[in-house]
Amino acid sequence: MLSDRPAFEKRIKRHVIGRFREYFAGTAPGLESLCLQELQALPLTIHKAQTCPGGVLFHGRLIDCYRANLYLRTANRVLMRIGTFKAAGFHELEKKCSELPWELFLEPSHEIAFRIRAKKSRLFHTAAIADRFRSSISSRISSPQQTLHGRNERQQPQTVFVRVVDNRFTVSLDSSGVNLHKRGIKTIGSTAPLRETTAAAVLMLAGYKPAKPLLDPMCGSGTFSLEAAMLASNIPAGWFRDFAFTGWPAHRQARKRWEHMKAEGGKQISFPKQPPVLASDIDRRVCNAFKKAISGHELGAAIEILHRDFFDIQPQNFTHRSGLVVINPPYGRRIETPGGIRTLLLRIGTKLLRDFPGWKFALMVPAKSMLQQIPLSFRTFPIFHGGLQVVAAIGTVPPTADQSPP
Ligand SMILES: C[S@@+](CC[C@H](N)C(=O)[O-])C[C@H]1O[C@@H](n2cnc3c(N)ncnc32)[C@H](O)[C@@H]1O
Incomplete structure (x- = not known):
C-alpha cells in the first residue's frame, strides 16, 4: 500500500492545495463589508469576493484560506466548501455523501462534529442527516492508504457544516476550529466582555x-x-492561536508555506x-x-x-x-x-x-x-x-x- 502514497499526495495537491475553491468567511451580522475590505487589503490570489448575509464568499486557494485565518480581525471562522448536491431521500443522501472525497480532507483519527441547518427540504431531521454523513465519512477515511500517514499531533476536532435548502446540500469544512474571536491571549472574563x-x-x-x-x-x-x-x-489577529487546518491531511504538504507565511508575519511585528x-x-x-x-x-x-x-x-x-x-x-x-x-x-x-x-x-x-x-x-x-x-x-x-x- 505504501506505493499508493505518492498518488494520494498528488490528489491532495490537485484537489485541495492547488485548486480554487469557494470559501466563506463568516461574520457577525453587520460586519460583512468590513470583512470584505479586510480581505481585499490582504495579498491573496482570491477572486469573486462578495458579501452575503452573515459573511463574505470568495474563491481562492488553500494558502488564501490560511492567510484569511491568520489575518482577518472581523471574521468568526473560515469555511471551505467541499461539495454541493441535491438529495431528497436518505438513500440518495448516503450515495451523494459517499461520493465526496472525504479522505482528502479528514484523517481517520479526526474527531468530527456536525453543524446542520435544514429548511424547505424533505430531509430536515438534523440528527438523522448527521448519522448518514458520519457513516459515509467513516466508510471513506478508514482506508489503509490513509492510516499509513499516522496521527497528526496538532489535530483539533473538525466541524463539518451542512446547509440544506430546497433539498440542496452545501457541505463545508471549518478551517478555523475555535471561533476566530478567540485570539489566544485572554484568559479572564469580565462582567460583559466584548468579542x-x-x-x-x-x-x-x-x-x-x-x-x-x-x-x-x-x-x-x-x-x-x-x-x-x-x-x-x-501582530496578525491569529498570531497566538492554532487553527483546525493544521490537522488536515493537506497540511503535511502545505506546512512549509504556512511556516513561511508566519515567518513573514513575524518580521512585521x-x-x-x-x-x-x-x-x-x-x-x-x-x-x-x-x-x-x-x-x-x-x-x-x-x-x-x-x-x-x-x-x-x-x-x-x-x-x-x-x-x-x-x-x-x-x-x-x-x-x-x-x-x-x-x-x-x-x-x-x-x-x-x-x-x-x-x-x-x-x-x-x-x-x-x-x-x-x-x-x-x-x-x-x-x-x-x-x-x-x-x-x-x-x-x-x-x-x-x-x-x-x-
Ligand atoms: C461592559 S464592561 C466593559 C467590558 C469590556 N469592554 C470588555 O471587553 O471586557 C464595563 C466596565 O466599566 C467599568 N466602569 C463602570 N463605571 C466606571 C467608571 N466610572 N470609570 C471607569 N470604569 C467604569 C466597570 O468596572 C466594567 O469593567
Whole structure:
C-alpha cells in the first residue's frame, strides 16, 4: 500500500492545495463589508469576493484560506466548501455523501462534529442527516492508504457544516476550529466582555490609527485595548492561536508555506517603545486581573493599565496628542437600570465634550434612542454583541479654538 502514497499526495495537491475553491468567511451580522475590505487589503490570489448575509464568499486557494485565518480581525471562522448536491431521500443522501472525497480532507483519527441547518427540504431531521454523513465519512477515511500517514499531533476536532435548502446540500469544512474571536491571549472574563471581532470592527469604523493614542477608560477585560495593541504592534489577529487546518491531511504538504507565511508575519511585528494604549477601570480587581492576564506577555509593552474612575481622567496628563477614546460602559439587565444607563451616557457625553476636545470617540450603547441627550454629533452603527444588538456611536469631539486648523 505504501506505493499508493505518492498518488494520494498528488490528489491532495490537485484537489485541495492547488485548486480554487469557494470559501466563506463568516461574520457577525453587520460586519460583512468590513470583512470584505479586510480581505481585499490582504495579498491573496482570491477572486469573486462578495458579501452575503452573515459573511463574505470568495474563491481562492488553500494558502488564501490560511492567510484569511491568520489575518482577518472581523471574521468568526473560515469555511471551505467541499461539495454541493441535491438529495431528497436518505438513500440518495448516503450515495451523494459517499461520493465526496472525504479522505482528502479528514484523517481517520479526526474527531468530527456536525453543524446542520435544514429548511424547505424533505430531509430536515438534523440528527438523522448527521448519522448518514458520519457513516459515509467513516466508510471513506478508514482506508489503509490513509492510516499509513499516522496521527497528526496538532489535530483539533473538525466541524463539518451542512446547509440544506430546497433539498440542496452545501457541505463545508471549518478551517478555523475555535471561533476566530478567540485570539489566544485572554484568559479572564469580565462582567460583559466584548468579542474581539466586535472590538476590531469598532476600531476600524472609528478609523483607529496606531500612531495616535488610544484610551479605553472602562476597559473591563481589555478587549479594545488588546485589539488596539495588536494593531499598534502589527501582530496578525491569529498570531497566538492554532487553527483546525493544521490537522488536515493537506497540511503535511502545505506546512512549509504556512511556516513561511508566519515567518513573514513575524518580521512585521514591532513593539512600540511608548505604550500607545491606556486602559483603565474603576474596579481595582478588573485592573489587576487584566494586568495579570498580560503580565509576561510581549503585548504588555503596548498597554498601560491604570485603576481610575473615567470621570477623574484628564487626557492631557497622559498625552498631548488627541487620539481615540473607546467606551463600553456597563449596561444590560445584570448591570444597570434603563434610567441609570441614560444618566451614565449623559455624564459620559458631557465629560467627553469638556475634557476630550479634538478626540475621536466610539461609545457602545444598548439602543440608539438612549443617545438622544448626548451633547455630541456622531454616526451610529448597529453591532451584534453576544446575541444582543447594540449600537456604536462614533464621532469627533469638537476641537477647541486653538486646536482647530486656521
Ligand atoms: C461592559 S464592561 C466593559 C467590558 C469590556 N469592554 C470588555 O471587553 O471586557 C464595563 C466596565 O466599566 C467599568 N466602569 C463602570 N463605571 C466606571 C467608571 N466610572 N470609570 C471607569 N470604569 C467604569 C466597570 O468596572 C466594567 O469593567
